[in-house]
Amino acid sequence: MNSGLVQKHEVVRRAARRFCEAELRPIAKEVDQEARFPWEVAEKMGKLGYFGMQVPRELGGADLDSISYAIVVEEISRVCAALGLCITVHNSVGVYPILAFGSDEQKRRWVPPLARGEKIGAFCLTEPNAGSDAAGIESTAVRDGDGYVLNANKVFVTNGGIADTCLMFVRTHPDAEKKEISVVVAERGTPGFVVGDLEDLCGMRANPVSSIRLYDCRVPLSNLLGKEGQGLRIGLAALDTGRMGIAAQSTGIAQGALDEGLRYARQRRQFKVPIERHQAIQMMLADMATLVDAARLMTYRAAAFRDMGRPFSQASAMAKLYASEASCKVTDLAVQIHGGYGYSKSYPVERYYRDARVTRIYEGTSEVHRMVIARGLTG
Amino acid sequence: MHIIVCIKSVSLTAGSEGALRSYDAVEVNPFDRPAIETALSLREAMGGRVTTLSMGPESTLTSLMEALAMGVDRGVLACDPAFAGSDTLATSTVLAAAIRRLRPFDLVLFGTRTSDSDTGQVGSQTAVLLDIPLVGLVHAIETTPAGLRVERTADHFVERYEITLPAALTIQSGSVQPREIDLASIGPAFEGDKVAMWGLKDLGLSREQVGDAGSPTRVRSISRAVQQKACEFLNGNPLEQADELMRRLAEAGMIG
Numbered sequence: 209m210n211s212g213l214v215q216k217h218e219v220v221r222r223a224a225r226r227f228c229e230a231e232l233r234p235i236a237k238e239v240d241q242e243a244r245f246p247w248e249v250a251e252k253m254g255k256l257g258y259f260g261m262q263v264p265r266e267l268g269g270a271d272l273d274s275i276s277y278a279i280v281v282e283e284i285s286r287v288c289a290a291l292g293l294c295i296t297v298h299n300s301v302g303v304y305p306i307l308a309f310g311s312d313e314q315k316r317r318w319v320p321p322l323a324r325g326e327k328i329g330a331f332c333l334t335e336p337n338a339g340s341d342a343a344g345i346e347s348t349a350v351r352d353g354d355g356y357v358l359n360a361n362k363v364f365v366t367n368g369g370i371a372d373t374c375l376m377f378v379r380t381h382p383d384a385e386k387k388e389i390s391v392v393v394a395e396r397g398t399p400g401f402v403v404g405d406l407e408d409l410c411g412m413r414a415n416p417v418s419s420i421r422l423y424d425c426r427v428p429l430s431n432l433l434g435k436e437g438q439g440l441r442i443g444l445a446a447l448d449t450g451r452m453g454i455a456a457q458s459t460g461i462a463q464g465a466l467d468e469g470l471r472y473a474r475q476r477r478q479f480k481v482p483i484e485r486h487q488a489i490q491m492m493l494a495d496m497a498t499l500v501d502a503a504r505l506m507t508y509r510a511a512a513f514r515d516m517g518r519p520f521s522q523a524s525a526m527a528k529l530y531a532s533e534a535s536c537k538v539t540d541l542a543v544q545i546h547g548g549y550g551y552s553k554s555y556p557v558e559r560y561y562r563d564a565r566v567t568r569i570y571e572g573t574s575e576v577h578r579m580v581i582a583r584g585l586t587g
Numbered sequence: 588m589h590i591i592v593c594i595k596s597v598s599l600t601a602g603s604e605g606a607l608r609s610y611d612a613v614e615v616n617p618f619d620r621p622a623i624e625t626a627l628s629l630r631e632a633m634g635g636r637v638t639t640l641s642m643g644p645e646s647t648l649t650s651l652m653e654a655l656a657m658g659v660d661r662g663v664l665a666c667d668p669a670f671a672g673s674d675t676l677a678t679s680t681v682l683a684a685a686i687r688r689l690r691p692f693d694l695v696l697f698g699t700r701t702s703d704s705d706t707g708q709v710g711s712q713t714a715v716l717l718d719i720p721l722v723g724l725v726h727a728i729e730t731t732p733a734g735l736r737v738e739r740t741a742d743h744f745v746e747r748y749e750i751t752l753p754a755a756l757t758i759q760s761g762s763v764q765p766r767e768i769d770l771a772s773i774g775p776a777f778e779g780d781k782v783a784m785w786g787l788k789d790l791g792l793s794r795e796q797v798g799d800a801g802s803p804t805r806v807r808s809i810s811r812a813v814q815q816k817a818c819e820f821l822n823g824n825p826l827e828q829a830d831e832l833m834r835r836l837a838e839a840g841m842i843g
Binding site: 271 | 776
């Protein structure tokens with residue numbers, strides 16, 4: 209990387225950090241406790257390019273590279289992981305598949321409002337009986353004249369409660385035995401599009417995760433993304449990018465917990481000295497910093513591969529696996545440094561601890577990631 | 588209208604010796620960002636161009652790029668190993684030389700102070716060296732046919748000045764809310780060659796005028812200020828405690 213590139217990334221980091229510290233830090237605790245999506249901040253972010261980070265300028269985006277994207281997601285998540293989740297899911301698995309697989313007409317129709325944050329994107333794959341086994345989905349799209357009739361029951365949809373433009377993974381072959389999966393876009397407001405109750409989650413509470421159900425929801429044939437049967441290909445391409453985003457998010461959560469752990473260790477005194485002087489605490493801080501650094505480097509490597517046009521599937525899977533597990537360890541240690549106060553809502557580390565846990569589950573569990581990585585090794 | 592804004596990259600770890608100078612250990616002096624914002628608003632109202640100027644090592648370029656991403660038109664970095672160790676007078680000498688090279692200009696803006704060394708001297712010293720009028724701590728600016736009408740608050744009085752251009756102002760930090768950077772403007776900030784680096788020779792200065800040699804003051808040491816707080820319990824019944832407290836406060840010259 210030449211120095212010009214690094215300098216650009218520093219400007220990206222400073223811009224995102226200042227915005228998050230000024231706008232997001234003051235409300236991060238409150239939106240978690242109230243399980244409220246911070247629209248007041250999201251609207252500002254929409255005007256500042258955060259919802260179209262990798263969208264070309266002609267479609268209203270910020271046209272950033274993948275490393276910049278990872279940096280921004282990291283910085284948001286360092287302060288408020290639930291909004292980091294909204295942004296990464298929207299940008300990666302919500303908008304990117306339309307850019308990569310959509311026709312020019314589809315891009316012109318859907319991308320500009322998504323890039324400005326006027327509409328929110330969602331990726332609807334998981335069903336009650338299909339998660340890790342993506343091919344097992346039961347939702348259907350049946351051709352009927354000039355449209356599809358969709359019936360779907362999608363659960364744990366990130367951004368579900370606020371999503372306008374939803375990529376629905378559905379079976380399109382009339383023969384139920386044939387598992388032909390396609391992606392059809394369903395838009396909120398279409399008759400038959402129903403948003404279910406919000407999930408009452410352990411962490412990421414400011415993100416309105418919900419189910420989305422489609423009951424005989426009729427959409428034009430032009431809402432098909434790519435071709436019929438391309439669904440898994442689109443899904444896998446989206447997830448490669450999405451996983452990089454979750455790796456960045458996990459890195460940000462871990463960095464936020466490290467910052468809090470360090471701050472507390474400097475101010476808390478026991479045995480007449482700040483606890484940062486105790487070797488037991490120093491060991492924890494050293495492990496935390498090392499885990500964060502490794503997670504960050506793996507994330508940026510995956511992003512750099514993507515920017516270079518190199519295959520990055522394996523790097524992205526490894527980064528997501530490592531960073532998510534690192535964020536759980538780091539947040540756990542941050543709670544430990546805080547002692548009893550860490551278990552209380554008086555300090556933010558308990559939120560980081562709750563938020564980190566799901567990173568090992570969504571966008572592919574750690575176990576699925578190990579499966580993917582092993583497959584990359586053994587072929 | 589050509590507006591020059593002088594900015595500084597400040598260390599986030601000022602005073603803590605041995606702290607790692609990591610990639611994110613510096614930032615644009617927070618007191619300079621309102622000056623940048625003021626310049627951009629004036630340009631929006633009246634047209635013209637905005638140049639940011641800074642003196643510092645090469646790492647300062649990032650702050651100039653940040654200003655470009657905020658909407659500034661070009662940046663100039665006065666950068667030379669000879670500048671190292673400059674105090675506020677030597678810094679002002681370098682800035683004044685660079686500003687002369689940027690002529691013609693109408694307005695030079697400064698923050699009121701910096702978050703690291705906090706002397707608040709550079710704006711006024713530079714204006715003196717340039718022989719232009721300066722109004723400090725300005726919180727409102729209006730344009731007039733002859734120049735500017737500016738307002739500042741000092742010692743509970745609101746003062747209004749009419750000034751002709753070229754002039755210099757230091758901008759009160761709470762007077763405007765600096766804009767956030769639009770991520771879409773970062774890429775274009777790096778397109779083209781918008782930042783120039785000027786050294787000692789470019790500025791027509793001699794070694795004796797800058798750096799350690801040109802600095803009549805020296806920083807002898809920097810250490811973290813330690814606040815000593817002690818808690819002492821007074822004995823006796825409440826009346827006796829109150830008497831004792833009054834006696835001690837009077838003895839310390841705090842009351843009576």
